[in-house]
Amino acid sequence: xxxxxxxxxxxxEIFCFTVISSCIISSCTGDRKPDQDNDQPKVKEKSVWHAxxxxxxxxxxxxxxxxxxxxxxxxxxxxxxxxxxLGIFTNGLNCQNCHLDAxxxxxxxxxxxxxxxxxxxxxxxxxxxxxxxxxKGCFERSLNxxxxxxxxxxxxxxxxxxxxxNQGVEDPEGMYGRGTEKIALLDRPADPxxxxxxxxxxxxxxxxxxxxxxxxxxGKTFIYxxxxxxxxxxxxxxxxxxxxxxxxxxxxxxxxxxYKNPILTDEESWDIAAFVNSQARPHKDQHADYPNLKxxxxxxxxxxxxxxxxxxxxxxxxxxxxxxxxxTKT
Numbered sequence: 001x002x003x004x005x006x007x008x009x010x011x012x013e014i015f016c017f018t019v020i021s022s023c024i025i026s027s028c029t030g031d032r033k034p035d036q037d038n039d040q041p042k043v044k045e046k047s048v049w050h051a052x053x054x055x056x057x058x059x060x061x062x063x064x065x066x067x068x069x070x071x072x073x074x075x076x077x078x079x080x081x082x083x084x085x086l087g088i089f090t091n092g093l094n095c096q097n098c099h100l101d102a103x104x105x106x107x108x109x110x111x112x113x114x115x116x117x118x119x120x121x122x123x124x125x126x127x128x129x130x131x132x133x134x135x136k137g138c139f140e141r142s143l144n145x146x147x148x149x150x151x152x153x154x155x156x157x158x159x160x161x162x163x164x165x166n167q168g169v170e171d172p173e174g175m176y177g178r179g180t181e182k183i184a185l186l187d188r189p190a191d192p193x194x195x196x197x198x199x200x201x202x203x204x205x206x207x208x209x210x211x212x213x214x215x216x217x218x219g220k221t222f223i224y225x226x227x228x229x230x231x232x233x234x235x236x237x238x239x240x241x242x243x244x245x246x247x248x249x250x251x252x253x254x255x256x257x258x259y260k261n262p263i264l265t266d267e268e269s270w271d272i273a274a275f276v277n278s279q280a281r282p283h284k285d286q287h288a289d290y291p292n293l294k295x296x297x298x299x300x301x302x303x304x305x306x307x308x309x310x311x312x313x314x315x316x317x318x319x320x321x322x323x324x325x326x327x328t329k330t
Contacts, residue, residue: 051104069161077221090143106177113172195275228279236284
C-alpha cells in the first residue's frame with residue numbers, strides 16, 4: 001500500500017514538473033498567446049492629460065477672463081463669424097470644431113501643451129512663434145479668415161484660458177493624449193475612393209452628402225461643421241495634413257468614438273481623411289511655409305520639397321519611403 005502511494009506521488013511530481021517546464025519554455029519561445037490586455041501598450045492613468053476641473057477657476061477678474069476665453073473657443077462664430085457681434089473675421093466655424101470640447105478632449109486636438117510648448121521655433125515659419133502667433137495661424141488657416149487685434153480683450157482671454165488648461169504641465173513631449181494621435185502609417189497610399197464609401201456610411205448623416213455640415217438655428221454657426229467647400233478649413237490648415245486628420249478621426253469619429261473606444265480602424269481613418277481632403281476647399285498662399293525644406297513634414301500636401309517624391313505621394317502616401325530618405329540624409 002505504501003509502495004503504491006509512493007509511486008502515485010512520484011508520478012504526480014513528474015507530471016507537475018513537465019507542465020511547469022513546458023509553460024516556461026513556451027513563454028520564452030513566444031509560443032504562448034499573449035493575454036488580450038497585453039496586446040496594447042499600458043498607459044498609466046497619471047500620465048494621461050486631463051483638463052482641470054472648472055470648479056478650480058478663480059472667482060475673480062482672472063477667472064472671468066478664463067471663462068470668457070472658453071466661451072470664445074466654444075462659440076467663436078457668435079463673436080467673429082459672418083454674423084458675429086464683434087465683426088466678421090472667420091468662415092463661421094468655431095475653434096472647438098477642430099479643438100473638441102473647447103480644447104479639452106484627449107486626442108481631440110486639445111490645448112494641453114500649447115502654453116508649455118510656445119514660444120518656439122516652428123518648422124513652418126522658420127522663426128520663433130509665440131502663442132498669439134499660433135492663434136493667428138488658426139484664424140487664417142482653420143477659420144479661413146483673419147485674427148482680430150492681437151492686444152484685444154478677446155485674444156487675451158483665449159490666452160488666459162489656455163494658460164489655465166496648461167497648469168501643471170511640465171513635460172509636454174512625454175504626456176499621453178496631447179494634440180492628435182499619430183497612428184500607424186499605411187504601407188500603401190491612403191485611398192479617397194475607399195474613403196468615399198466609408199464617408200457615406202459613417203459620416204454623411206452629420207456632415208452632409210456634400211460635406212456641407214448642419215447649420216444651427218439662426219445660421220450663426222454649425223451643429224456639425226462643413227468638411228469641405230467655401231466655409232470649411234483651407235488647404236493651409238493643420239487638418240489638411242493626413243497624419244493629423246487620420247489620428248483625429250480615429251479617436252473621435254463617428255459620433256460616440258473616443259480614444260478608449262474607437263469605432264474605426266487605422267486604415268479606415270486614413271482613407272476617410274484622404275477622401276475629405278481630396279475635396280475642393282479654400283486656398284491659402286503658402287509659398288513662405290517651411291523655408292528649410294529638410295524640416296517640411298512628409299505629408300505636407302504642397303511643394304516644393306527637398307526630395308524627388310511627387311506631390312501626390314506627399315499628400316496620400318505611402319510615407320515611409322519618404323521618411324527613409326530623410327533618415328539617410330541626417
